[in-house]
Amino acid sequence: MVSGPATSYVLDMQRDADWNDWRAFLAVARSGSTLSAARAMRVSQTTVARRIACLEEALGLGLFERRSAGYALTAAGGALVARAEAVEAAALAAQAQARAAGRSLSGTVRITAEEIFSTALLAPHLLELHETYPEVRIEIDNTIGLRDLAAGEADIALRSSEKMEGGGLVGRRLVADNWTLYCSRSYAERHGVPGSIPGLRAHTLVGGGGGQLAREYGEWIEQAGLADRVTVEQGSATGLLSAVQTGLGIAVLPCVVADALPDIIRCLPPMAERRQMWLLTHERVRHQPAVRAVIDFLYERLSAHVRNLQLRVAA
Structure with a gap:
C-alpha cells in the first residue's frame, strides 16, 4: 500500500473531484491545449474540457485562462501542479502494485x-x-x-x-x-423541447424498451394519453437510446446513462422512482x-x- 503525504492528499483530492479530472488538469497544464491533452489521454477534446470545468467547479477556482493560443495556468492552477504531480506519482505506483497483484489472479x-x-x-x-x-x-x-x-x-x-x-x-x-424523457440536441433545434407532459402531444415519441421497462413505459404513455404519438417501438433500452441519438424522437432513458451524453438533453424532470x-x-x-x-x-x-x-x- 502506498503511504505518506501523497496518499493523504489523494484522499483530499478525491473528496473534491475524480482522479480523471486531475489527469486532465495535468495533461492540459503540460501541453497548453485541450486538443493535445485529449490525444495524450486518448479521449475526446470535449471530455477534457468538461473535466477541467468540473474540477474548477468542485474546487471553486479558475485553474486556466482560456486564450486563443490555448490554455494558460492561472496563479491558483500553477500552485496546484506540484501537488497534483505528487498525487499522480502515488496513483501510478498504486496502479503498478495493483497490476502486479492482478497477474496472480485468474x-x-x-x-x-x-x-x-x-x-x-x-x-x-x-x-x-x-x-x-x-x-x-x-x-x-x-x-x-x-x-x-x-x-x-x-x-x-x-x-x-x-x-x-x-x-x-x-x-x-x-x-x-431515475429515468426521464430525453431528446437529441438536433431534435430540439428542429422541434423545440416540451416543457410539460401535455406539451408532448406536439412531439414524436419512441416507445418500447424491452422487459419491465417496456411495460411501465407503455402504461405511462397510455395514462398520459400519448399512445397516438408513438411512431416507433424499440425492443430494448439501447434501441431507445439509439433512436434518441439519431433525432427520431423523444424517449425515456436512464439518467445515469443519458446525463453523461453531451448530445442528449432532458425534456422533463426525472420521474418519481423507487x-x-x-x-x-x-x-x-x-x-x-x-x-x-x-x-x-x-x-x-x-x-x-x-x-x-x-x-x-x-x-
Whole structure:
C-alpha cells in the first residue's frame, strides 16, 4: 500500500473531484491545449474540457485562462501542479502494485447487466480492467431477465431494483435509478423541447424498451394519453437510446446513462422512482479473489461516474 503525504492528499483530492479530472488538469497544464491533452489521454477534446470545468467547479477556482493560443495556468492552477504531480506519482505506483497483484489472479467472472448499462457503464472500463487483471476472463450477459446469483447463473450483477432481492445477496448501492424523457440536441433545434407532459402531444415519441421497462413505459404513455404519438417501438433500452441519438424522437432513458451524453438533453424532470442501482454478488462467491477484485474495481469506477454526473447536473 502506498503511504505518506501523497496518499493523504489523494484522499483530499478525491473528496473534491475524480482522479480523471486531475489527469486532465495535468495533461492540459503540460501541453497548453485541450486538443493535445485529449490525444495524450486518448479521449475526446470535449471530455477534457468538461473535466477541467468540473474540477474548477468542485474546487471553486479558475485553474486556466482560456486564450486563443490555448490554455494558460492561472496563479491558483500553477500552485496546484506540484501537488497534483505528487498525487499522480502515488496513483501510478498504486496502479503498478495493483497490476502486479492482478497477474496472480485468474479465472472467469460472469457479469449480468441490461444491455444499455453494459454498453454505457461497463464497456468503457473493460480495457483498464483487462490491463489490471490480465488473467481474469470477463463474460457479460445482457439478458433482460434477472439472473439467479444464488444458483450460480452469474457472479456479479449490475441491477436496478427497489431493494436487494434474493437470499444471500451482498452488494453496494450506486445511485437512484431515475429515468426521464430525453431528446437529441438536433431534435430540439428542429422541434423545440416540451416543457410539460401535455406539451408532448406536439412531439414524436419512441416507445418500447424491452422487459419491465417496456411495460411501465407503455402504461405511462397510455395514462398520459400519448399512445397516438408513438411512431416507433424499440425492443430494448439501447434501441431507445439509439433512436434518441439519431433525432427520431423523444424517449425515456436512464439518467445515469443519458446525463453523461453531451448530445442528449432532458425534456422533463426525472420521474418519481423507487428503484436503486446496485452492484451485487452472492455470499457464496464474494470472497473469491477474482470476483472480489472485479467488483471492487467496478464499484470505484462507477462511483466516480456518478460523482461526475452529479457535478455536471448541478452546474
